[in-house]
Amino acid sequence: MLFLLLNLSGCTLLGQYLLAPSEKNVNYTAKYSECIEFYKELDDKSKQVNMLEAGPSDVGLPIQLVIIDKNGFKNPEKIRKSNRCIVWINNGIHPGEPEGIDASMLWARDLISKKEFQSILDNVSFIIVPVYNVGGSLRRNQYSRANQNGPEEYGFRGNRNNLDLNRDFIKQDSRNSETFAIQFQKWKPDVFIDTHTTDGADYQYNMSLLPGMRSKLPKSIGNYLYDIMLPELYQSMNEEQDEMVPYVEFDGRPEDGMYAFNDKARFGSGYAALFHCIPLVIEAHMLKPFNIRLQSTYRLLKVISNHVNKNSKQILVNKKNAITASRMSKKYDCQWIRDLSRVKMLEFKGYESGNTFYQELHDSIHFYNRDKPTNIIVPYYEHYKPTNQIRIPTKYIIPQCYHQVISNLKRNGVEMSYLKQDTFIESQYYKINSYKTVNHAYENHYLHYSTGCEETFIRYPFYKGDVIVSTDQESILYLAEVLEPQAEDSFFNWNFFDGILMRKEYFSDFAFAEKAEILLRTDTQLRKKFKEFVASSKGKPSIGDKLDFIYKNSGYSEPYLNVYPVARIF
Ligand SMILES: [Zn+2]
CATH class of the missing domain: 3.40.630.10 (Zn peptidases)
Structure with missing residues (x-):
């Protein structure tokens, strides 16, 4: 009052x-x-x-x-x-x-x-x-x-x-x-x-x-x-x-x-x-x-x-x-954890805690006693540290089929230009090699986390109208956070790229066996890899496991499975 x-x-x-x-x-x-x-x-x-x-x-x-x-x-x-x-x-x-x-x-x-x-x-x-x-x-x-x-x-x-x-x-x-x-x-x-x-x-x-x-x-x-x-x-x-x-x-x-x-x-x-x-x-x-x-x-x-x-x-x-x-800046830090090596002491005005018994609950629980204020010095961990550091490319190229991603970038002030013709871009891409997903729906999504990538150098098709984003712009920190899959709040983690995580075609064992047999006879590299696979398997691999190995290591496999489709140009 x-x-x-x-x-x-x-x-x-x-x-x-x-x-x-x-x-x-x-x-x-x-x-x-x-x-x-x-x-x-x-x-x-x-x-x-x-x-x-x-x-x-x-x-x-x-x-x-x-x-x-x-x-x-x-x-x-x-x-x-x-x-x-x-x-x-x-x-x-x-x-x-x-x-x-x-x-x-x-x-x-x-x-x-x-x-x-x-x-x-x-x-x-x-x-x-x-x-x-x-x-x-x-x-x-x-x-x-x-x-x-x-x-x-x-x-x-x-x-x-x-x-x-x-x-x-x-x-x-x-x-x-x-x-x-x-x-x-x-x-x-x-x-x-x-x-x-x-x-x-x-x-x-x-x-x-x-x-x-x-x-x-x-x-x-x-x-x-x-x-x-x-x-x-x-x-x-x-x-x-x-x-x-x-x-x-x-x-x-x-x-x-x-x-x-x-x-x-x-x-x-x-x-x-x-x-x-x-x-x-x-x-x-x-x-x-x-x-x-x-x-x-x-x-x-x-x-x-x-x-x-x-x-x-x-x-x-x-x-x-x-x-x-x-x-x-050429680097972007991500995947932050508490830094327990840096502690300072903080004065904290709390209350003494005690235990109180509730009759109807027939149970007791701790409570803060407001009649007994305390003034204590407590350890305070104020810092976090990154566990991963990413090289920032000079440009990202994003296929226009990811229109929600592109709309989000535009809305958030990212400047962009467009490819003028169809082309293959030979560049550094990420292959997603590990990630975890939450078990329950989280804010409209099944959020991924602890995402791991390996760098791979491949040719990937792009079309007229696909989007070029230079990293030399004011929104660079935002760009790195959303376009680098390993960053905690990347668009990859928020499921905008989940399509790349599923195989689209499969094979029938009986129909593929003959092709597999021919491949093993004609492709010495594959034959060598296959022998190593069999030797390193625990027990005798099933015919299904063998065919699956040959499929995945042959030209029949899907080349862009788990490939994060944003080109990183250096
Ligand atoms: Zn609030």
Whole structure:
């Protein structure tokens, strides 16, 4: 409540008359319609606010973008010419975690109406997505966040297709992701903030922060983020009496060690990192009351905005340098694992844990005792390391039959040209020689992982209209992540190339035996290989095994089976 009074005291008329629903009832999050109505009024009353329809969501209603700019500019070229940083605030990707939706409404209003914030707009323009998962926000309920402390009702995590949109940034199965990618590429934000609520353990902090992983970010951005920006954000939150902690994962109890989160490219933050943008995921703590989480989210938005305002020039220079470095880089790191050799000690304000017995359950379970706060030093594993490094080719050539891949590349800002005639391209390709697949459907796919490749030099047919992609372009990190099969979020792993993994023709044993006999008589190489095969087999191989071996090692076998059909030109 103190927060409300503070807000009103410094407000101009605009702010006084425009109260958000969360200010009338502190345990209430705005409905989609109320949220859009609120921004419409801001747009009507202020030249600095423009709400645009960005494109469709998966329920027909549009995704909106609220542009806040000092001069009321609503096109990215004009804003970039004015040398302002663009900060993108994404809300409601998980509409059950709604405090960002409401905090952003207050932040937008206060930015344009409170004198103390006006100078922020000198160097920063904002793009606020009021609600990203529109379909999920319409599925309002009181139960889907079983552990969360309010609000009284909220949206649902999945979209209308029951997809988690925060796993959809690479495969882009939803209309929402398509709209997002088109707008993200148009605006090219410098800072990307995604607002969430945590799950997991209990501790004293209201807010945790998940920045893009240092080792995955281009150096100029990673160094700046970790050496300058993050220390200042933590310090500023301290000064606001709202101490914040890094977003961490536990295997057991916090005291046993905590780990940073591997923000893969499928997540919004991982996607933003591929485009030289500073990614920040802000996670308010689910067990704090809704209005406390909202206030904490508001404070952090303010603190980040102040920082970007003061450092806008440096952030723009870092981004430019990062793009240059990425374009020159010849290597791409992938297949990341926790680096357990690098540990630092982190102060952690938690609660003592105990055991409690439940009568009706007739069982006991551990709990966090809020009457007994603790302040402990715990091992914190902040780093991940790549287990694979890929040589980046100068060009990729992609058959046009992979039209979904090509549409995705286009939507994500990749520049391309086209083959002018049919040809064979003799080049380096990958043969997929190992991969694993998840056992259950995962976000509309049967995702592959631990993919292994061997390089092979072959001739492969291409046709007029097939796509040439140079790697000397701004989207190079994205290109490598999606086109290199071994990268965790490659299009191969997301099943876009599964057709290459199945044999299409077979043979009948009785009919092939005569051909096999002739082959063994006439092809001395094959005869030698066959003898070795028989000698090395455990026991006597069956006639079927023998014919299969001969088939696979003869001209009858399918030459492009398991060959990843994207040419890599060096
Ligand atoms: Zn979330």
